[in-house]
Amino acid sequence: MRRVVATGTFDILHPGHIYYLEESRRLGDELHVIVARDANVRHKPRPVIGEAQRLRVVQALRMVDFARLGDRTDMFRPIEEIGPAVITLGFNQHFSEEELREALKGRGIQAKVVRIGEYTGDPCSSTRRIIERILETRGKQG
Amino acid sequence: MRRVVATGTFDILHPGHIYYLEESRRLGDELHVIVARDANVRHKPRPVIGEAQRLRVVQALRMVDFARLGDRTDMFRPIEEIGPAVITLGFNQHFSEEELREALKGRGIQAKVVRIGEYTGDPCSSTRRIIERILETRGKQG
Numbered sequence: 001m002r003r004v005v006a007t008g009t010f011d012i013l014h015p016g017h018i019y020y021l022e023e024s025r026r027l028g029d030e031l032h033v034i035v036a037r038d039a040n041v042r043h044k045p046r047p048v049i050g051e052a053q054r055l056r057v058v059q060a061l062r063m064v065d066f067a068r069l070g071d072r073t074d075m076f077r078p079i080e081e082i083g084p085a086v087i088t089l090g091f092n093q094h095f096s097e098e099e100l101r102e103a104l105k106g107r108g109i110q111a112k113v114v115r116i117g118e119y120t121g122d123p124c125s126s127t128r129r130i131i132e133r134i135l136e137t138r139g140k141q142g
Numbered sequence: 143m144r145r146v147v148a149t150g151t152f153d154i155l156h157p158g159h160i161y162y163l164e165e166s167r168r169l170g171d172e173l174h175v176i177v178a179r180d181a182n183v184r185h186k187p188r189p190v191i192g193e194a195q196r197l198r199v200v201q202a203l204r205m206v207d208f209a210r211l212g213d214r215t216d217m218f219r220p221i222e223e224i225g226p227a228v229i230t231l232g233f234n235q236h237f238s239e240e241e242l243r244e245a246l247k248g249r250g251i252q253a254k255v256v257r258i259g260e261y262t263g264d265p266c267s268s269t270r271r272i273i274e275r276i277l278e279t280r281g282k283q284g
Contacts (some may be wrong), residue, residue, distance in 0.1 A: 012272070013155040015195040018202045048275050053157040053263070060160045062204035121195070130154070133190050134276050 002028035005084040005111070007070070008093070009036045010054050011047040012127045016090075018061070019119035024088040025063040027114060032082045033058050033067040040070060043094050044128075076107045087111045091118035092126055144170035147226040147253070149212070150235070151178045152196050153189040154269045158232075160203070161261035166230040167205040169256060174224045175200050175209040182212060185236050186270075218249045229253045233260035 006024040010017055010033075025031040035058055038051045047054060051069055058067045071077040079087065087104070089097065097113045104111055148166040152159055152175075167173040177200055180193045189196060193211055200209045213219040221229065229246070231239065239255045246253055 013199060014191065015198050018199055022202075045280060048272055048279070049156065056157050057155060057160055060164075060203050060205065062202055130190055131276055131280055134273055135280060137190070138187060138273055138277060 001030060002086070003030045003032055003082055003084040004028035004086045004088060005032050005034060005079055005082055006088045007034040007036070008090060009041055009044075009047055009127070010058050011049055012130055013057055014127065014130055015121060016119040016126055019121070020088070020090045020116050021061060021063050023116045024086075027086045027088065028084075030065045031063055032084065033064050034070045034078050035067060037070050037072055039072065040075075076103070076109065079104075079109055079111070080107070084111050087113050089113065089115045091116060143172060144228070145172045145174055145224055145226040146170035146228045146230060147174050147176060147221055147224055148230045148232075149176040149178070150232055151183055151186075151189055151269070152200050153191055154272055155199055156269065156272055157263060158261040161263070162230070162232045162258050163203060163205050165258045169228045169230065170226075172207045173205055174226065175206050176212045176220050177209060179212050179214055181214065182217075218245070218251065221246075221251055221253070222249070226253050229255050231255065231257045233258060
């Protein structure tokens with residue numbers, strides 16, 4: 001059983017997320033998704049949708065075998081529990097493959113790190129762009 | 143085979159959509175979703191995400207057996223093709239059960255119309271509320 005771990009906030013679900021998760025799923029037999037805790041989203045604005053509901057939407061996706069919220073204090077704990085062969089990063093996830101590899105090594109976790117490329121099929125392929133488009137088109141009306 | 147048809151724009155996918163589709167799926171053996179064409183969304187602001195991509199996200203949901211875009215000119219044509227036992231309406235879909243029943247009858251379509259209640263588990267249970275929250279919280283920063 002080759003497990004793959006994908007991670008993310010999955011705030012406003014969009015085609016870029018679907019692509020990231022589908023591509024991640026292809027790299028193994030079982031896809032485990034770790035959904036970021038509200039309190040741990042600190043490198044970008046707080047999510048619009050709360051963590052329990054973001055988890056619920058991710059769990060409804062057919063390529064996702066298991067999904068759970070991240071650990072509040074130790075991001076590597078769920079990875080240790082799952083024991084993946086592969087950990088994927090989305091194209092715009094903020095930490096580098098190299099940093100993650102080093103950190104995993106430091107924890108004794110043997111997992112390949114794979115960066116999934118950008119989904120180019122739609123201009124709204126990131127939550128940031130969707131929010132920008134909403135502010136551009138709807139903000140004027142408000 | 144008891145088919146259920148659910149319809150919607152599914153612009154920014156949220157827990158209210160998941161609830162609507164899960165509840166719809168329970169009413170039969172096979173869930174068919176008709177995703178509104180961009181050009182046919184006229185009773186509310188144009189979708190943020192294009193129709194092909196909204197379809198792609200809906201197709202990725204595990205409770206959805208089949209999804210397709212609506213007909214450009216005749217909303218009843220896909221319903222005739224699918225031949226559902228049940229058609230569901232979301233809590234905030236703008237036409238009434240009575241109007242829909244009359245229109246179906248006029249087309250000779252035998253299907254039960256069921257209104258799915260509101261999902262109350264999250265304050266962001268409609269796209270409108272999500273957009274409002276984005277404008278409130280992010281619009282100030284821009």
